[in-house]
Amino acid sequence: MKASEEERRHTIVVLVDNEPGVLARVIGLFSGRGYNIDSLTVAEIDKVRGLSRINIVTTGTPYVIEQIKALLAKLVPVHKVQDLTVEGPAVERELALVKVTGDRERLVQALRIADFMHARLVDSRPDSLIFEATGTSDELDAFISLVEPIEVSRAGVVAIARGPKVLTSDRA
Template sequence: MMALNIKKGSSSHAAYDLRDPNANVEERHTLAVIVENEPGVLARVIGLFSGRGYNIDSLTVAETDHEGHLSRITIVTSGTPEVIEQIKAQLGRIVTVHDVHDLTSEGPSVERELGLFKVTGAGDQRVEALRIAEIFRANVVDSTLKSFVFEITGAPEKLDAFADLMRPLGLSDQARTGVAALARGV
């Protein structure tokens, strides 16, 4: 690793802001991994990430072929292009992995996430929460005199924006499914 030649007192910025401008930038990638549906497969896939210090931003798993005993693991992760390539290669080496698709680099894809948001409040806050929910096309799935539970589906950024707007109105709890994604077209 190359040492930084910085003269003492030459910068008022923190050291972590002194990145090489020519270095690769971290990218967010959505990976679809087709695996055998058997005990321990998910642990092996997740172990690959934790053992190498890679972060998982979102993870969803479901059986997609009952007859063929196959499941689909959708993983959203971030890293430099080299790290993403290394993750895909290492996933492909796991015996129970049948296929690895990088939906981000293979072309357009559709990503959706489901979220449940509990908003607690009274008076004008309740009215405002309902107004915002209508704008976001969120459904009220539970209502009491003191709270609402909203259900919303969309891109992760949409759910983030909804949560940000509901926070000052009394967002008290949330549950999110993680990203489900498919490639577009044929």
């Protein structure tokens, strides 16, 4: 396989106008062309200027990733597109709520793993526990596979470039 055909996971962050339909435009761009979305998060990050930030994790060959970025940048409500996988080191975090049920022995075991892996206990009942775990996606995967939960809710990846480099809109 040539390097140009190798599929790779990319974390792409997009600064958009917080307006109705903007998420549908982004998602439609992926679904309409058969590209993958591994994870997607969106929230308003600048109330005064009405800007939201979308974090997308996707997988594709270098040309597919280039195409995705060009198509994202073409959308009218999009201000900036940054590929954190290409443009340098970044911090990536994900949050998960993890519910474990069972007998006392099983819950004690889960508490021990949670302590060891820095997950926080956020709900405690005689027959169930809920942990809040944050970390990289790999760390969450590891925690989840160890505690064998009955239910998991994951927030998706949020990411930001390391160092002083910032993603800002050119618009005042």
